[in-house]
Amino acid sequence: MSRAQKSSGLTLRARHILPMCFGPIDSGWIRIQQGRIVAMGRRSPPGSVLDLGDAIVLPGLVNAHTHLEFSDQAQPLSGDGGLPEWIQRVMRVRRARADLLAEDSESARQHTAARIAEAVGRGLQESAAAGVTAIGEIVTAFVPDALSSIGPRVRAYRESIGLSSAAVDASHSQLVCDLDRLAARGIAAGISPHAPYSVAASLGNKLLHTARLRRLPVAMHLAESPHEDALLARGAGPFRTLLENLGVWQSDSPPQLLSAADWxxxxxxxxxxxxxxxxFLAESGDGEAIARLSYHRDRLAVAICPRTTQLLSGVLPPLARFRNAGIRVAIGTDSRASSPDLSVLAECRVLVDAGLASPEEVLRMATQHAAWAVAMEHRSGSLAIGRPADLAIVRPTTFPKDPYESAIDLSTAVVATLRSGRVIAGELPGASVLSQISAKGDLLPHMRR
Ligand SMILES: [Zn+2]
Structure with missing residues (x-):
């Protein structure tokens, strides 16, 4: 690329720019150069411009929590019986894959890995098409190459499970091995103790020690079910039945489990x-858990997945309680095993439609807060000069006074998603103009997988 080409760039003009780190820019423009945002302003930009008409430009959405390995699920699994029953259905899906592994042949292993990789690739594409440019992903048995592709940025939390002492040692060894693999591929890593009912205290200690040593962020399912406390406090309830059925609960030497507050x-x-x-954090330990979360809010955030919570618990997330405790709340979709799609905007609409939050608040949760939650706030979640040009461009059909309302409206379509100035899904309106600019500049018209 010549010096002249390097100095060229692209200026997008839109009805609204929503930087999220400050207020909306009506009739605004944003200039991208070498993948970064170099200027923003109102009305007439200097130089040539690609006019997006009535479109809205917002930061690429951040999906704070998902499991892309289930992205090949055509529809969510049934939520009947709540989380303990649903987990058994998920395990049946996993077992169908693991049956191949039982053959213990390299070809069976490769087949399973390829199937998961295909599902993850599909999930990344679906996410990009939904305006998502960063993802907090839970990784289990395999680390697909797709995670380091040119699609959305990924924070890959390696999940660990283990109750018996043998399982604890094996789980931690595998974690260390996979963290090295993630690092070798340049994938941003994290560590995920799965949940209080599946991780013994001793494994928790090892995982947090490793997280501190490697300076990695952590993520953990907590207080997802009203039945968790019964197991943690008294070793009883549907989770004990589940663990007994799985053969991992020994009555004579039950595992040492920790309360939500201790976690x-x-x-x-x-x-x-x-x-x-x-x-169910507010009900856990007479309010001790949520009080501790509030105390540590400079380090800890919450990710809520409204449609999944509705499916598995029949309620919506207690957003007001988190808000009142001053806790940052991010939005995630969870997986296609509990959600019909990977649309963060659809999750946002559930909260707005229920009157739990304003359009501006949900968009902040899906951008700034989610980026902070997955420790990517310096690259994602807001539009600011010097940041990578990670954008979602949406085209509304209705124009209420509030541009945030316009951005999340059901009829609003995501027309293009850009990561570091590259189009990773959809296409920019006026593509012929764009291709001329691309020939001279550094913005590519399509994702190249
Ligand atoms: Zn999850």
Whole structure:
């Protein structure tokens, strides 16, 4: 690329620019050069411009919590019976894949890995098409190459599960191995103790020690079900039945499990931590858990997944309680095993339609807060000069006074998603103009997978 080409760039003009780190710019423009935002302003920009008409430019959305390995699910699994029953259905899906592994042949292993990789690739594409440019992903048995593709940025939290001492050691060894693999591929990593009912205290200690040593963020499902406390406090309830059925609960030597409040203290020892769901946190330990979360809010955020919580618990996330406790709340979709799609905007609409939040608040949760939650706030979540040009360009059909309302309206379409100035899904309106600019500039017209 010549010096002249390097100095060229692209200026987009739109009805509204929503930087999120400050107020809307009506009739605004944003200039991108070498993948970064170099200027923003109102009305007439200097030089040539690509006019997006009535479109709205906002930061690329951040999906704070998902499991892309289930992106090949045509529809969510049934939520009947709540989380303990749903987990068994998920395990049946996993077992169908693992049956191949039982053959213990390299070809069976490769087949399973390829299937998961295909689902993850599909999930990344679906996410990009929905305006998502960064994802907090939970990784289990395989680390697909797709995670380091040119699609959305990924924070890959390696999940660990283990109750018996043998499982604890094996789980931690595998974690260390996979963290090295993630680092070798240049994928931003994290560590995820799965949940209080599946991770023994001793494994928790190892995981948090490793997170501190490697300076990695952590994420953990916590207080997702009203039945968790019964197991943690008294070793009883549907989770005990589940663990007994799985053969991992020994009555004569039950595993040492930690309360939600104790887990919050542990998670706060990492540089950044994400509590996933937290639906029943306020009821846990007579309010001790949510009080501790509030105390550690400079390090810990919550990710809520409204449609999943509705499916598995029949309620919506207690957003007001988190808000009143001063806790940052991010939005995630969870997986296609509990959600019909990977649309962050659809999750936003559920909260607005229920009167739980304003359009501006949900968009902040889906951008700034979610980027902070997955420790990507310096690259994602807001439009600011010097930041990578990670954008979602949406085209509304209705124009209420509030541009945030316009951006999340059901009829609003995502027309293009850009990561570092590259189009990773959709296409920019006026593509012929764009291709001329691309021939001279550094913005590519399409994602190249
Ligand atoms: Zn999850």
């Amino acid at each position: 919050i203290t542990k998670l706060s020892r990492a540089a950044r931590g994400l509590v996933v769901h937290g639906t």
